[in-house]
Amino acid sequence: MKELLDTLKIGDLIIIILLLLISFSPIAIFTWQQAQIDGEKLVAVISLENEVLYEINLSDHEGNETFDIHTHDHETNTVEIVNGQIQIKSATCHDQVCVRTGFISRVGQTIICLPHQLVIEIQNFGEDTPELDQVDIISS
Known part of the structure; x- marks a missing residue:
């Protein structure tokens, strides 16, 4: 595990975090749309x-x-x-x-x-x- 962390660079971590945030964006969009429809x-x-x-x-x-x-x-x-x-x-x-x-x-x-x-x-x-x-x- 330590070897894996040593091979990751700061740019790799930023890309991983960015991809994780993008993967949850459909949930946020759906929730926002449902909130607009409530009225x-x-x-x-x-x-x-x-x-x-x-x-x-x-x-x-x-x-x-x-x-x-x-x-x-x-x-x-x-x-x-x-x-x-x-x-x-x-x-x-x-x-x-x-x-x-x-x-x-x-x-x-x-x-x-x-x-x-x-x-x-x-x-x-x-x-x-x-x-x-x-x-x-x-x-x-």
Whole structure:
């Protein structure tokens, strides 16, 4: 060990420390981004077969609410909202991955029931977020 320390020069130590700091920078960036989002309006977008069914404001939601979503194949997913968090409480699919996902409440989190083609995604709609009709779609 002493031989290793003797072969390292001050420049080598600076490079090692710099690389260690750079390796932790994604954690700092992610934490900073999440802190910026905390004041935003959180909306749960529920889609079935790529068609938006509901947009639920989670930021102002209090209490407990439960409702069913029926697919075209007469299958059912029970969605539960509790104090700004949303989950699929039960589903008639065989794998139950969507149920085991549990509650989600942060931007970018999703619950996907693949057999039923049901997607629940948390998005943020702040004051500076453009409305859907203001977005220009450029086709090439």
